[in-house]
Amino acid sequence: MKTVSxxxxxxxxxxxxxxCSAFTAKPTQTxxxxxxxxxxxxxxxxxxxxxxPYPTTAPTLTITPGIDINAVIxxxxxxxxxxxxxxxxxxxxxxxxxxxxxxxxxxxxQISFALQNGN
Amino acid sequence: MSEVTATNITGExxxxxxxxxxxxxxxxxxxxxxxxxxxxxxxxxxxxxxxRNISTLTSEGAFFINQFIxxxxxxxxxxxxxxxxxxxxxxxxxxxxxxxxxNLYKVEGLPSMPSDFLQNVTRLGYAEAVESERCxxxxxxxxxxxxxxxxxxxxxxxxxxxxxxxxxHEYIQLVCASIVSFEEMFHGWPGGSxxxxxxxxxxxxxxxxxxxxxxxxxxxxxxxQIPHHVLHAWIWWEEDSLIRLGxxxxxxxxxxxxxxxxxxxxxxxxxxxxxxxxxxxxxxITKRAKVYNLLNKNTVNHYAYNEMRVLSLDNEIQRVTNGxxxxxxxxxxxxNKYGRPEHLITRYEVLQTLYELTGRDFSHFYSLYMTGEVSxxxxxxxxxxxxxxxxxxxxxxxxxxxxxxGADAKGFRTMFxxxxxxxxxxxxxxxxxxxxxxxxxxxNLDEFKQALLNKQSPITEEDVIQVLSSITGQDESxxxxxxxxxxxxxxxxxxxxxxxASR
Numbered sequence: 001m002k003t004v005s006x007x008x009x010x011x012x013x014x015x016x017x018x019x020c021s022a023f024t025a026k027p028t029q030t031x032x033x034x035x036x037x038x039x040x041x042x043x044x045x046x047x048x049x050x051x052x053p054y055p056t057t058a059p060t061l062t063i064t065p066g067i068d069i070n071a072v073i074x075x076x077x078x079x080x081x082x083x084x085x086x087x088x089x090x091x092x093x094x095x096x097x098x099x100x101x102x103x104x105x106x107x108x109x110q111i112s113f114a115l116q117n118g119n
Numbered sequence: 120m121s122e123v124t125a126t127n128i129t130g131e132x133x134x135x136x137x138x139x140x141x142x143x144x145x146x147x148x149x150x151x152x153x154x155x156x157x158x159x160x161x162x163x164x165x166x167x168x169x170x171r172n173i174s175t176l177t178s179e180g181a182f183f184i185n186q187f188i189x190x191x192x193x194x195x196x197x198x199x200x201x202x203x204x205x206x207x208x209x210x211x212x213x214x215x216x217x218x219x220x221x222n223l224y225k226v227e228g229l230p231s232m233p234s235d236f237l238q239n240v241t242r243l244g245y246a247e248a249v250e251s252e253r254c255x256x257x258x259x260x261x262x263x264x265x266x267x268x269x270x271x272x273x274x275x276x277x278x279x280x281x282x283x284x285x286x287x288h289e290y291i292q293l294v295c296a297s298i299v300s301f302e303e304m305f306h307g308w309p310g311g312s313x314x315x316x317x318x319x320x321x322x323x324x325x326x327x328x329x330x331x332x333x334x335x336x337x338x339x340x341x342x343x344q345i346p347h348h349v350l351h352a353w354i355w356w357e358e359d360s361l362i363r364l365g366x367x368x369x370x371x372x373x374x375x376x377x378x379x380x381x382x383x384x385x386x387x388x389x390x391x392x393x394x395x396x397x398x399x400x401x402x403x404i405t406k407r408a409k410v411y412n413l414l415n416k417n418t419v420n421h422y423a424y425n426e427m428r429v430l431s432l433d434n435e436i437q438r439v440t441n442g443x444x445x446x447x448x449x450x451x452x453x454x455n456k457y458g459r460p461e462h463l464i465t466r467y468e469v470l471q472t473l474y475e476l477t478g479r480d481f482s483h484f485y486s487l488y489m490t491g492e493v494s495x496x497x498x499x500x501x502x503x504x505x506x507x508x509x510x511x512x513x514x515x516x517x518x519x520x521x522x523x524x525g526a527d528a529k530g531f532r533t534m535f536x537x538x539x540x541x542x543x544x545x546x547x548x549x550x551x552x553x554x555x556x557x558x559x560x561x562x563n564l565d566e567f568k569q570a571l572l573n574k575q576s577p578i579t580e581e582d583v584i585q586v587l588s589s590i591t592g593q594d595e596s597x598x599x600x601x602x603x604x605x606x607x608x609x610x611x612x613x614x615x616x617x618x619x620a621s622r
Contacts, residue, residue, distance in 0.1 A: 069205070076128060076151050085197045087189060090205040091243060094178040097188060098122075101154040105198075106146055112193035113154060114141045115120070116186040116237075 073102050122157045141193055158188060175320055180210060180244020180264060182320045184328055186237035200226040200236055204243065211246040213262040215239060215315035215332040227311035230331070230460065234359045235311070238329040242317050250287040254295035257308070261287040261316040261336065274318055274336035278522045286339070290316060293342060294334065296386045297349035304451045305458075309352050309361060330355060340518065340525065343394035347381030353454065358461050361454055365463025367491050371432075372464075375425025376450065379433070382426070396514030399507040400539070401426040402500060407543055407601065409497055411593055416492040424498075428489055431498035439479045452476055466490070508605050527564045533613040536602040537587065538564055544591035566590055571618055578618070580611045 069088045083105030090098045103111070123142060125133040127149040134145040146152060158174065174183035204212050204222040216224035216239070226236045245265040252259055263274070263283060275286045294316065302308045310331035318336045331352035337344045353361045354376060356369075364372040378401070382394040401423035408414050414424070433446035449472060456475075457468045466485070473481040488498050512532075518525040519535055528534035541563050570586040571578055580599060587595040602609040 070130075072203075073153055074128060082199070083195065083197055084199040084201070085192075086201040086203065088203045088205065089188070091176070091181050091207075091210075093180075093207060094176065096157050096159045097174070097176060097181065097183075098157045099155065099188065099190070101190065103152040103154060104150070106150050106152060108146060108195070109148070110143055110145055111152075111195065112141050112143050113190040114193045115156075115190040116140075116184075 069100055073100065076102055076104055120156060120158055122155065124156075125152055125154050127152060142190070154190065156190065180242065180320070181206075182242045182244075183240070185239045185241055188241075189237065191233060191237055196232060200228070200232065202226070206243050209245060210243045211249060211262060211264075213242040213244075213246075213260075213264070213315060213317045215260075215311070215313045215329075217311075217313055227313075229311040230309050230359045234329065234357060235332065238332075238357065240315075240317070240328055240333050242320070248283055248287065250284060250291060252288070252291045252295070254291075254298060254314075257295075257298065257310070257312060257314050259291045259294055259314045259316065261291055262318070263287060263336070264318050264320070266318070266320075274338050276338070276522060279339060287316075290336065290342075290345070293345045293386065293392065294349060297346040297384060298352075300346070300384065301350055301353065301380075304447050305353050305361065305454045306451065309359075340521065342392055343381050343384070343397060345381075346384035346394075347377045350377040350380055353458075360460065361458040362450075363463050364466075364469070366466045368466075368489055368494075370421045370492065371425040371428040371489060373425075374422050375429040376446070378422050378426040379429040379446070393510060393513055395507055396509075396511035398426065398430060399504065399511035400514075402504045402507070403539065403602075404543065405497065407540070410597075410601070411543070413543070414493050414497070419493050424493065427498040427500050428494075430503065431488055431500050432484075434500065434503045435481070435484055436473070436477060439477050444476055449473065449476055511604070512607065528617075531613050531617045532607065533602075533609040534564065534617050536598075536609050537567060537583075537614070540587060540595070540598060540602075541567065541590055544593060568618065568621060571614070572621060576618075576622070577615050578611060583611055583614060 069090065072088070083103075086102040086104075088100040088102070090100075092098070101113070123135060123137070125135045125142075125144040127133060127147065128151045133147055133149070133152065136143045142154070144152065144154065174187045175181065201219075202214075202216060202224045204224075206212070206222070212222055212224075214224055216226050218224055226232065228235050242262070242264060246262050247265055248261075248263045250261045274290070275283045279286060281289075294314065298308060298314075308331075313332075315333050316336055317333070330348055334345070334348050354363075354372060356363055356373060362372065363369070379398070382397045382401075384392075384394060386392055401420075404420050404423040405414075405427045408419060408424070413419060429446060432449075436449055437445050452475065453464065453469065453472045456472055457464050470480075470482055470485060473479070473485075487496050488494050515532060515535055519528045519530060519532065522529070525535065528538060545563065567586060567590060570589070571582060574582045574586075584595050584598055587598060599609050599611075
């Protein structure tokens with residue numbers, strides 16, 4: 001892995017890097033026999049999906065406004081022959097959505113991006 | 120849209136040229152680039168019936184179809200996509216993408232990266248509750264956002280006599296049971312490891328995107344929409360869909376099958392959700408449309424009509440196989456033989472599948488009842504529709520017993536039929552994809568009520584027929600006769616009792 005960045009020692013970078021290390025992690029998928037049904041049969045058991053209630057109050061998020069996207073971007077790394085997009089979506093309530101796309105693993109001289117609402 | 124720039128990793132600006140909706144970036148040999156842009160305020164393509172292109176942003180939250188916010192490469196396919204949301208601390212991110220912590224998400228890219236990423240839906244905002252449950256290998260998450268000021272988001276009513284969390288739990292269970300049922304039929308699930316349910320800030324309209332990933336939260340009266348829309352994960356018109364019929368009669372597959380199997384659906388071991396009676400409503404709508412010569416492609420209710428087509432096909436498959444095979448067997452075989460992305464199934468392939476399943480040639484039956492957007496003959500369902508009568512009245516009595524969508528007819532069966540009759544001619548009837556029994560509910564009785572209140576009490580059948588005819592523009596003299604079902608007869612006495620509450 002080649003690091004192509006200026007190392008910026010900000011705490012936010014540590015958060016970003018720990019997130020990056022999870023990029024390859026698969027979500028835990030524990031097969032548990034749960035719901036079954038059939039439109040024509042009544043012989044299958046009733047669904048028994050596991051029920052894990054969340055607190056009704058919104059959880060406090062670790063990353064909050066104030067994240068230094070540029071610092072995160074400047075620690076970007078790329079595997080040879082991989083290509084990866086990371087969208088940083090910063091939302092200012094009632095005003096605007098700012099998007100920065102970190103594009104890694106480019107080999108072409110020109111690349112094109114399109115947006116559905118490209119006006 | 121503004122402030123479109125591209126830089127390399129050290130912040131040096133790169134040339135960007137705009138060609139229509141495409142931005143071309145000269146990379147200058149850099150392997151890592153940053154593209155930046157800004158989207159302001161609310162945007163909606165109002166020409167789209169369902170709001171396929173929409174983004175809303177208020178002080179309360181944001182909601183958007185992803186393709187409206189996320190620029191996507193035109194000339195290469197990304198192998199991996201991650202999204203980092205940066206938003207107010209108490210905003211909850213709603214998405215079917217895989218959470219990695221700290222508001223960072225990974226796009227699974229199933230069945231393909233662009234469809235999963237761009238046709239998906241995202242919402243952020245203040246949540247009243249979040250429920251998460253596992254359904255085999257799928258995590259199903261329901262996020263109930265604080266209702267927006269203008270939007271209809273009521274998936275729960277106090278009259279349900281439960282808590283919002285219990286209602287969300289029931290919802291998730293129905294989604295899970297639907298997935299399991301149809302996954303069994305098709306031998307696989309076209310979605311990924313996470314499925315998301317959310318209330319909508321857009322007025323309750325359905326937004327037909329990525330059914331293998333997401334569903335809007337319907338109120339209890341519309342729970343039959345749950346299996347219907349789960350089935351759209353396999354049967355839909357996007358190129359990634361497993362099953363799409365490429366013939367003029369495509370709607371019997373596209374909506375007829377989800378409507379029919381959605382109504383046939385039941386949760387094993389539970390008699391709480393019974394949608395079978397709605398098949399009879401589709402029958403009434405279609406039969407009545409025939410009376411009024413409304414069975415053509417521009418006026419037919421495609422959901423009801425095509426449900427009748429599928430009912431007749433299911434019945435025929437069962438008849439010729441002595442009950443050993445049915446429409447589910449047909450669909451499973453059709454998906455297995457011919458279902459694949461970017462393939463439009465042909466009429467020939469349908470007939471081949473039917474032949475393989477039953478050993479019979481269905482071409483005569485198909486040409487009579489299934490070809491074209493609307494065939495000349497009514498689907499032959501008279502022999503079996505009576506099986507749904509009891510279920511219809513069970514469903515109807517539930518529908519008109521709550522303060523929900525049947526509230527205007529609460530307690531009065533006849534008023535449901537009056538509303539249905541009006542809807543056939545005005546608004547939500549045959550000229551709409553949805554109808555009173557599953558659409559916006561009973562809400563068109565005001566004119567009828569006012570006109571009858573102006574008549575002398577007690578009113579007569581002639582009064583009702585005259586008022587109804589003036590509203591629908593049709594000769595309604597057979598109303599009471601047409602809507603006599605089994606031992607039930609629509610009655611002027613019931614209408615009189617209904618009017619008493621307004622006198």
